[in-house]
Amino acid sequence: DAGKDAITIANGSNMIFDHVSVSWGRDETFSINGDVSNVTISDSIIAQGLETHSCGGLIQTDGGVSIIRSLYIDNKTRNPKVKGVNEFVNNVVYNWGGGGGYIAGDSAGQSFANIINNVFISGPSTGAHPFTRGNSNFHAFVSNNYFDSNKNGALDGSILPLTTAAYSGIDFQAKRFNYPTVKTLLSPVDAFNKVKTSAGASKSRDRIDTYLIDVELGSLGKKGATIKDPNVAPMNGPGPIVGGTVPVDTDNDGIPDVFEIAHGTDPKVNDSAKIASNGYAILAATLSSCAALLAFPGAEGFGAQSTGGRGGSVYVVTNLNDSGTGSLRDAVSKSNRIVVFAVGGLITIKSRIVVSSHVTIAGQTAPGEGITVYVDTSGDSGKDAITIANGSNMIFDHISVSWGRDETFSINGDVSNVTISDSIIAQGLETHSCGGLIQTDGGVSIIRSLYIDNKTRNPKVKGVNEFVNNVVYNWGGGGGYIAGDSDGPSYANILNNVFISGPSTSVTAFTRGNANFHAYVSNNYYDSNRNGLLDGSILSQTASSYSNVDFQAKKYDYPTVATLLSPVDAYNKVKASAGASKPRDRVDKYLINTELASLGKVGATISDHNAAPMNGPGPIAGGTAPVDTDGDGIPDAYETAHGTDPKVNDSAKIASNGYANIENYINSLGFKYYVEAEDADILVLTETKVNDEPTDPAIMERYPYRYWSISAKKTYSGTAILSKHKPLSVTKTLPGHPDPSLVKGRILTLEFETCYVVGTYVVNAGMGLKTLDAKKEWNVHFETYIRELDKKKPVIWTGDLNVAPTELDLSNAKRNWNKTAGYTEAETTAFKSVLNPPEDSDAGKFVDVWRQMHPEDRQYTYFSYRFNCREKGLGWRLDMFVLSERIVERVKMVSL
Missing domain, CATH: 3.60.10.10 (Endonuclease/exonuclease/phosphatase)
Structure with a gap:
């Protein structure tokens, strides 16, 4: 129906639209207009109403509409246009056009609204203020709404003043209307991060939402456009949607057998509509379980819901060549792959490997002593060991990375939702010995990891960062955790970390902070004695301890670790299992057992990794791959034990728990x-x-x-x-x-x-x-x-x-x-x-x-x-x- 709304509600009551993504309406995109009451739109995306009438939507009813933690993006006008009773809380409005952002009433009729802790960000199309067309009939309680009009790629706006000009002539109310409210009211910055992380149909964001969030919203003003034709670039239509495999449901009641067995209902009895003791239908529990899968069980932080290659094909690496069929380079050259290994050892490469999107690399599947990728001295000198310049939804877990000649592990650019967990970032080489830059507003979590023997940038942080339960050892004169250093606001949680001075250390744990670095800090431990004992103390919350950062009284609402370890427990955890620890190679054993375990007595920044004591990467024992009759990457022994067929190549098939068969095998390792x-x-x-x-x-x-x-x-x-x-x-x-x-x-x-x-x-x-x-x-x-x-x-x-x-x-x-x-x-x-x-x-x-x-x-x-x-x-x-x-x-x- 050309010229129609994508979703329209003209009558009815008691409705909730949660985690929906709706776009490309030719009149309105999501409109509520008529005899309607008690509606909620939460955690959703309302996007790209099509020209020439590019509208987010009308919200016009006296019956009450709540819009919460949702994103309006690339709509020329009506983001939304409101008349009646409205609650507008913790939303993000991005790249509205000349028609206006939030249109407050516009015409006759009384309106009553709470407008609280929202974020408005101008984009390339923006030609009007966030609030337009208000009048004295629009009665609103407004508080803490944030406007960034800079279009400079940084989230560096400010709270709108409570003035007629800012809010377009509405009638300000001193007291909030007694409407249903959110359980947790987020700050505007936390609301932005929450929307960016999980708004829309985000169990597995499709290509459209990924573009809108990662490319446009992530650019913070630099990218975005209202569009007329959804079938041309950059949107290119809805695209293919992978159908997947329906889990086994013997009684056809909509609840998979595996869920019924696990929760005590009968997989042979159609009882999903039955009301359980908690007042919900039994089916409701199943629906609630359909939240986005973790990247793997136990994944944490901003990147926890990364999908990698799930839903694509499985590629088995069969040789240690730099390129060609069966090589790692070939494996990651195309998107939508889960990469496993039938070979272990040292892969020596001449030039950097570029990894495509939606790829999982499961190094733990390699036999023997695992896989080490090494750029020899004739390769890309002066480069980072790992660098991420763009992309989103990534997790790096149990990796060991060292000997970068610029940065060792750097994230710097249009990047969002990344986790580095249980890893080792070591020995950036002189004369530019750096752990790495972590510079993005898109959110990076660094958890239970070790920075060791880097002269500086352990890490250097700007933007949104979560730094929890890490160990930093033997940094040099350039600094340990560098807090911002230059212009641009940063927002960080820094919790329960351990800093231990080594022979190279000559400065304090935190350096180069400033008033733009806003940080919640708690329980960070510093041992400067270098006496072979772990006998330091908790850093006091003072400017000298934390280098003049702007202390926050409340922790930012970032994804958090399931178990926050004490600093001493974090040290022991990192010492026991950080890095590619299955098993640890000679390099990591030296770093952990000789240097870190010396507690200040042993350690050095180095310029030549081939000289003593490191002596290069050394031989990596290849081992023998287990028998895999069907060549699908899953050993026969595992398939037999877990009920899949070792003679059928079915490793990419999605199992009833939502993971691919190959992922279930990988996770078991x-x-x-x-x-x-x-x-x-x-x-x-x-x-x-x-x-x-x-x-x-x-x-x-x-x-x-x-x-x-x-x-x-x-x-x-x-x-x-x-x-x-x-x-x-x-x-x-x-x-x-x-x-x-x-x-x-x-x-x-x-x-x-x-x-x-x-x-x-x-x-x-x-x-x-x-x-x-x-x-x-x-x-x-x-x-x-x-x-x-x-x-x-x-x-x-x-x-x-x-x-x-x-x-x-x-x-x-x-x-x-x-x-x-x-x-x-x-x-x-x-x-x-x-x-x-x-x-x-x-x-x-x-x-x-x-x-x-x-x-x-x-x-x-x-x-x-x-x-x-x-x-x-x-x-x-x-x-x-x-x-x-x-x-x-x-x-x-x-x-x-």
């Missing part, structure tokens, strides 16, 4: 990193979901005694205990329990000479508490069992206990009490009964060790994949160590 880094004597695993005992040679060599309790139901539950010590006995049952099928895969007991180790994946009470009776039965028999063991020798009970013992052990305790599995009176009482038997009983007590050592802390071990809970820090502590009271005094440390 993270376990091997953990095993090697921790090197525990006894390792207890829960919810293993394997169908057969895994046969990984590295794990078999490390743990000669391996015991797996596997559920009779495929890919369901499962527990395991891996031990370096031979047990006296092994039990896979729960004595006395009447239903062996319920027990199988949920408990393992190893008896040693001095203690019992019990690993459990305790029965879940189910969605709607459907299986609470089964949980009660389990608890009765388990308490009897553990007390019998305790009479013989001390017990260490650990695993997923599927209970949050107190209100400190979950978010939203009041809302979940007696409604949600794991936090009911029956479950918490049963757990307390294990800890504290009746006084007239001769039974011994047990202790929840982590809670005893952290009586007031809130840390979680489980985060639902619904509602972006990990990103928001909303979780449960369900995994614990519970010990016989008589051995608790021997505990040295317990951490989550």
Whole structure:
């Protein structure tokens, strides 16, 4: 229908439009005009109304419309045009044309609006003020609205003054109208970042939204245009949309079988419309779970939702050549690929490799000692080791990068939503020994990483930055963390990091700050002693400690880490597992074990990486690739264990959890990193979901005694205990329990000479508490069992206990009490009964060790994949160590 709105609402009530992307309307793009009431538009994109009537939309009703955290972009006018009752909060309006941004009423009729903490950014098409056509009939409470008219590529505007000129003659109200409000009111800068990160249909942004957000909005005034024809450049029509594969849904009720099994509903009964105990239809929980997938389980920071090559093809690197078929260069030369390796070793290249968009490089799949990419001395000298000049949604995890001749790892340009996590950035070469520039308003998170032996820029930051739980060691006279240095505003969270002076260090941890560098700082630790001990102190919040930055009282609302480590724990974590640590090569071992471990005594900036002590990259053992009959990048052993066919090339297929089969394999390799880094004597695993005992040679060599309790139901539950010590006995049952099928895969007991180790994946009470009776039965028999063991020798009970013992052990305790599995009176009482038997009983007590050592802390071990809970820090502590009271005094440390 040419000449029509893309979405129009003429009548109706009680509607919400959340995370929608709507564009290319030929009259209005999204219009609400008529007998309409109680509508919300949230976290959405309203874009590119087409010329000659390029309009965002009319919002004209007395029934109430809330517009929240949404983006109006490339509409000549009506962004929106409002009459009636309106709440306009935390939105971004970009590149409106001469017709106006927010049009306040314009004609006769009364209007009543709250307009709070929005961001207006002029673009190439902008020819009018943010607010136009107001009049005395438009009654508005306005507060903290931000306008950047500079078009200079920086977010450096200011708050609009409360004047008639700024707000186009509206009637200012002293008190906010009592409308429904947002739970968390973001600052304008935080609102901009939130919209940029997640507005629109962002589970997997399509090409259109990616262009609008990354190219136009990310340019901050430099790019943008109103358009007439959506089928020509730069938009080129809607383009292909990858259909994917529908997950298995046996009963055709819209809920995948895997979700029903995990949440206690029956995958063979069509019951998705049934109302659960929380008041929502069961299907609603499934819909809520459809939030954007993390790049991999546990991904954090601005780049956490990067998709990489998911949805594309799989490319297996089969040789170490600089170029040609089967090479890494060829693998990354095209978009939409997941790159895995059937070869390990040193790839020596003559010129830089340019990586295409939507690519995943899974170096952990390489056999032997992994993959090292090395530019020899005849290659691109004077260049960064890694540089990012444009692009968005990237995550660099467990990488080791060193010996850059300009910067070592630099992000500088039109870049947004990047995470660097658990990595090592080392030894930028003299005479320009630099860790790297981090200069973008698009958001960069640096988490649990190590900067070491860089004379300066560890890193140098301008723009939006999250710097959490990192270690900076042996920086030189150029500086550690350089806070801005030059013009342009910056906004940073700097939390719980560790700075340790080394032999090269001659300046303080923070340098070159100024009043434009706005930072929330907390709990950063500085050890300047160089005495071989970690005996520094927390930096005071003073200008001398932080080099004259502008301190903020409140943390910026950036994506956060699930578990914020103390500085000492962050040091130990980085020391144990940062970098390409599967296994660490000779270079990283030297940096970690000789330099960092010396705590100030050893370290140097270098000019020649081929001289001692580094002696170049050295040989990298290639190893032997596992058997992969179908050549799809997934070893036969893994496919057999996880129910896919080792004779069918199906690694790119999307599994029921939203990840490609190859990603599920790649993500499983993270376990091997953990095993090697921790090197525990006894390792207890829960919810293993394997169908057969895994046969990984590295794990078999490390743990000669391996015991797996596997559920009779495929890919369901499962527990395991891996031990370096031979047990006296092994039990896979729960004595006395009447239903062996319920027990199988949920408990393992190893008896040693001095203690019992019990690993459990305790029965879940189910969605709607459907299986609470089964949980009660389990608890009765388990308490009897553990007390019998305790009479013989001390017990260490650990695993997923599927209970949050107190209100400190979950978010939203009041809302979940007696409604949600794991936090009911029956479950918490049963757990307390294990800890504290009746006084007239001769039974011994047990202790929840982590809670005893952290009586007031809130840390979680489980985060639902619904509602972006990990990103928001909303979780449960369900995994614990519970010990016989008589051995608790021997505990040295317990951490989550």
